[in-house]
Amino acid sequence: MKLLGLRATGAVAVGGLTVVAAQDCYANTTYGDFFVDVKNFYSQSELETYTENCTILHGDIGFGKNFTGSAIVHNLINITGVVTVGSNLSSIEFPDLLSLGSVDVDSSNLRSISLPQLETAASFNVENVESLSFSSPNVYQADYIWITGQIASLDLPKLDTVTKILEICSDSDCTTPPATAFDINLPSLRNASQVKIAGNLSSLSLPVLATTGNNSHYAGVYISNNGHALNMSFPELSLVTDSLKLKGAMASINLPSLHNTSAEITIDSSTTLDVDLSSLVNASTILLKGKISSANFTSLKSFEEVEIESTVHINCEKSLPYNITAGELTSCGTSAKSKGSNIPNRSINIGVGVGVGVGGAIGLLIIVVWMYRRSLKRKKRASQAVATLDVYGLQEGVGAGAGVERRETAPPPYSRY
Numbered sequence: 001m002k003l004l005g006l007r008a009t010g011a012v013a014v015g016g017l018t019v020v021a022a023q024d025c026y027a028n029t030t031y032g033d034f035f036v037d038v039k040n041f042y043s044q045s046e047l048e049t050y051t052e053n054c055t056i057l058h059g060d061i062g063f064g065k066n067f068t069g070s071a072i073v074h075n076l077i078n079i080t081g082v083v084t085v086g087s088n089l090s091s092i093e094f095p096d097l098l099s100l101g102s103v104d105v106d107s108s109n110l111r112s113i114s115l116p117q118l119e120t121a122a123s124f125n126v127e128n129v130e131s132l133s134f135s136s137p138n139v140y141q142a143d144y145i146w147i148t149g150q151i152a153s154l155d156l157p158k159l160d161t162v163t164k165i166l167e168i169c170s171d172s173d174c175t176t177p178p179a180t181a182f183d184i185n186l187p188s189l190r191n192a193s194q195v196k197i198a199g200n201l202s203s204l205s206l207p208v209l210a211t212t213g214n215n216s217h218y219a220g221v222y223i224s225n226n227g228h229a230l231n232m233s234f235p236e237l238s239l240v241t242d243s244l245k246l247k248g249a250m251a252s253i254n255l256p257s258l259h260n261t262s263a264e265i266t267i268d269s270s271t272t273l274d275v276d277l278s279s280l281v282n283a284s285t286i287l288l289k290g291k292i293s294s295a296n297f298t299s300l301k302s303f304e305e306v307e308i309e310s311t312v313h314i315n316c317e318k319s320l321p322y323n324i325t326a327g328e329l330t331s332c333g334t335s336a337k338s339k340g341s342n343i344p345n346r347s348i349n350i351g352v353g354v355g356v357g358v359g360g361a362i363g364l365l366i367i368v369v370w371m372y373r374r375s376l377k378r379k380k381r382a383s384q385a386v387a388t389l390d391v392y393g394l395q396e397g398v399g400a401g402a403g404v405e406r407r408e409t410a411p412p413p414y415s416r417y
């Protein structure tokens with residue numbers, strides 16, 4: 001504790017020389033010949049002493065395994081780097097923080113994260129949580145939000161823009177495993193490049209989401225629900241690029257503002273569904289599968305392909321778009337047996353090259369996006385492996401290799417390195 005106290009005083013003195021009002025502190029730790037800009041805390045009292053004269057912390061912070069219970073990070077209004085909470089903390093609170101590089105959590109012990117004043121963050125990367133309440137009531141912009149695991153509550157009432165990925169899933173791969181239900185209510189979210197939500201959803205509210213897909217690497221909307229059937233309602237959604245995929249239990253589809261889109265649309269329903277795409281005018285490819293009982297394409301004027309593969313009874317005649325010209329592909333069929341026959345009640349194919357189909361193309365796309373996302377996460381992990389050594393009690397093992405690795409690792413896109 002004495003040694004740590006001295007270190008803190010040193011950092012404050014440096015800050016005091018450069019800035020008077022804002023008090024800058026520099027997180028750093030030395031391992032033998034290596035310097036890392038990380039400061040680890042082992043108790044609340046140590047944390048308080050360190051932050052007493054700090055408002056801006058340059059660098060990363062972490063929390064030792066023997067820091068249990070609650071951590072309250074007073075005073076800091078800006079943390080430029082990464083806060084890693086891979087520890088035995090049960091709650092963490094940043095009462096004064098306005099901006100943050102990133103918060104990284106991989107913990108089943110943490111029950112609460114509270115960032116009451118925070119306005120902007122580069123990323124929230126919160127994984128493998130169990131019964132976590134996440135509250136950031138003033139954040140309006142972030143680059144990445146990844147929150148995966150068992151979510152107890154999510155409080156992001158002012159979130160307006162996510163420049164890259166918003167992913168909220170009950171597992172890290174968004175495969176929608178059985179899990180406890182949670183609500184998704186993002187009342188202010190207008191703009192995100194990619195929105196991915198999967199899990200046992202007790203409600204879904206995205207009332208002002210208008211644009212997605214404003215980034216070439218990540219784009220589109222993916223919602224998968226294995227809870228009770230929900231209204232998949234996106235009243236303002238008007239711009240979607242790349243892909244729009246709705247999967248699982250749904251009571252209705254409501255996309256009244258979506259008129260023109262280049263996105264590949266996939267609707268895969270596990271509950272009987274009348275698909276209302278009556279506002280669509282110009283589309284690319286559309287695949288409807290699962291328990292599709294009807295489809296409405298009243299306004300559709302141009303498209304490349306519409307494919308319906310239903311597992312329940314459907315009137316294909318009435319469900320396919322009306323005005324089909326040469327060059328557009330349509331098909332409709334059902335695997336539901338009607339009156340002792342297992343022949344699909346109708347199948348229409350116009351044009352050539354139905355071969356690959358919408359399904360294949362979308363499958364490929366999803367794999368590519370998934371791989372990109374994985375490699376991004378791996379890079380991030382590698383860069384943090386060194387930054388968090390002390391947190392995980394590995395400082396004895398630090399050698400030349402680790403020091404070099406930190407410099408060689410490609411920086412994650414939102415980090416300051």
Ligand SMILES: *[C@@H]1O[C@H](CO)[C@@H](O)[C@H](O)[C@H]1NC(C)=O
Nearest residue numbers: 008009012049050051052053
């Ligand atoms: C913080 O600043 C006050 C006033 O300058 C000083 O008395 C105190 O020792 C400082 N605290 C630390 C931990 O440096």
Ligand SMILES: *[C@@H]1O[C@H](CO)[C@@H](O)[C@H](O)[C@H]1NC(C)=O
Nearest residue numbers: 011014026027028029030035
């Ligand atoms: C911490 O950073 C400050 C400012 O860059 C520097 O003066 C100090 O020597 C560093 N301390 C350690 C232990 O690296």
Ligand SMILES: *[C@@H]1O[C@H](CO)[C@@H](O)[C@H](O)[C@H]1NC(C)=O
Nearest residue numbers: 001042043064065066067393
């Ligand atoms: C916590 O662990 C760190 C390093 O492992 C050690 O330096 C510190 O004394 C421990 N603190 C307590 C309160 O046990």
Ligand SMILES: *[C@@H]1O[C@H](CO)[C@@H](O)[C@H](O)[C@H]1NC(C)=O
Nearest residue numbers: 064065066067068087088089
């Ligand atoms: C912290 O968690 C580890 C497991 O990750 C556990 O072995 C250890 O006993 C815990 N430490 C304390 C002080 O609770």
Ligand SMILES: *[C@@H]1O[C@H](CO)[C@@H](O)[C@H](O)[C@H]1NC(C)=O
Nearest residue numbers: 056058078079080098099120
């Ligand atoms: C936080 O501090 C960094 C580094 O000084 C600065 O670039 C950034 O603008 C600050 N953020 C806010 C919101 O003041």
Ligand SMILES: *[C@@H]1O[C@H](CO)[C@@H](O)[C@H](O)[C@H]1NC(C)=O
Nearest residue numbers: 161162163190191192211214
């Ligand atoms: C959405 O956000 C992106 C990235 O911040 C921005 O470039 C774009 O202009 C925004 N679009 C709208 C319609 O606000």
Ligand SMILES: *[C@@H]1O[C@H](CO)[C@@H](O)[C@H](O)[C@H]1NC(C)=O
Nearest residue numbers: 177178179180181200226227
């Ligand atoms: C969804 O959550 C509800 C309530 O928590 C639960 O009863 C139900 O079994 C869950 N469903 C799945 C598929 O996990």
Ligand SMILES: *[C@@H]1O[C@H](CO)[C@@H](O)[C@H](O)[C@H]1NC(C)=O
Nearest residue numbers: 211212213214215216239241
């Ligand atoms: C992002 O959206 C804005 C406004 O809708 C548009 O002008 C811009 O071209 C888009 N950028 C990309 C990369 O799609």
Ligand SMILES: *[C@@H]1O[C@H](CO)[C@@H](O)[C@H](O)[C@H]1NC(C)=O
Nearest residue numbers: 228229230231232233251252
């Ligand atoms: C879905 O919307 C309809 C009509 O707006 C409403 O009657 C129904 O209760 C809603 N269902 C759910 C699960 O919200």
Ligand SMILES: *[C@@H]1O[C@H](CO)[C@@H](O)[C@H](O)[C@H]1NC(C)=O
Nearest residue numbers: 238257259260281282301302
């Ligand atoms: C959709 O495209 C048509 C041209 O096919 C155009 O007339 C119409 O204004 C577009 N609608 C929107 C909302 O962009």
Ligand SMILES: *[C@@H]1O[C@H](CO)[C@@H](O)[C@H](O)[C@H]1NC(C)=O
Nearest residue numbers: 276278279295296297298318
């Ligand atoms: C299709 O949707 C439009 C607009 O909501 C509606 O007027 C029309 O009756 C629907 N058609 C069928 C066959 O349900």
Ligand SMILES: *[C@@H]1O[C@H](CO)[C@@H](O)[C@H](O)[C@H]1NC(C)=O
Nearest residue numbers: 297298299300301322323324
């Ligand atoms: C379908 O074609 C008919 C006859 O060409 C035309 O009157 C009608 O407006 C078209 N409907 C749509 C939705 O394009």
